[in-house]
Amino acid sequence: MRLIFIGPPGVGKGTQSALFASRMGIFTLSSGEIFRKEIEAQTDLGRLAQSYIRHGDLVPNGVTIEMMAKRLREPEVRKKGFILDGFPRTIRQAEALEEILTELDMPLESVVSLEVDVQLIVDRLKDRLGCTKCGENYNSKSKPPTRDGFCDKCNSPLMVRSDDQPDAIRNRLESFRAETAPVVDFYENLGLLRRVDSSRDPEQVYQEILKSIQ
């Protein structure tokens, strides 16, 4: 399987890619998650990314494309296939991805656009909690952890992401509108786009995605 999950922040891309990874054994490559790992490890890339991510701005195309190209070339990804979550987010990234996948002879099968009302996104993001270690997402209202403040999966502390603060949320939604919405059109023009309503519960959305890509 070679898929992209695309959609605004908080639409459920991470939740769905985790479901696909655990049930189907597909690699998910989340650019946001890779950046967060680099930040935690305090690498040069992490420091650079942090200065953008903190404000909800996009990390520059050059370093982002290089980072994702490196992952896509890994033998195991080439063998098992992938779901891209959060990449590409700009037309420049989408064009670069086309070049990389052509070079690797791994054409995309489908691009799943997850779609919900903006107000629902704002509500989801302001109550979102993430695990500092494994990246699992929770929501203090709709999906609370069993033990307050700690991850059900690995017991590590949960935190509110710094870019889930109101100003950063606004910025991220704006960069989706300005930079990423054209990427949705790009894939629509290539005939690869499948639109899925992501306002329902994760299991229903999962089934809808499966149906849409068959």
Ligand code: AMP
């Ligand atoms: P996410 O976890 O996908 O919401 O990503 C968190 C943040 O990482 C975004 O708000 C951006 O600042 C940065 N980021 C993730 N993916 C990309 C990308 N493809 N291009 C540029 N910045 C990105």
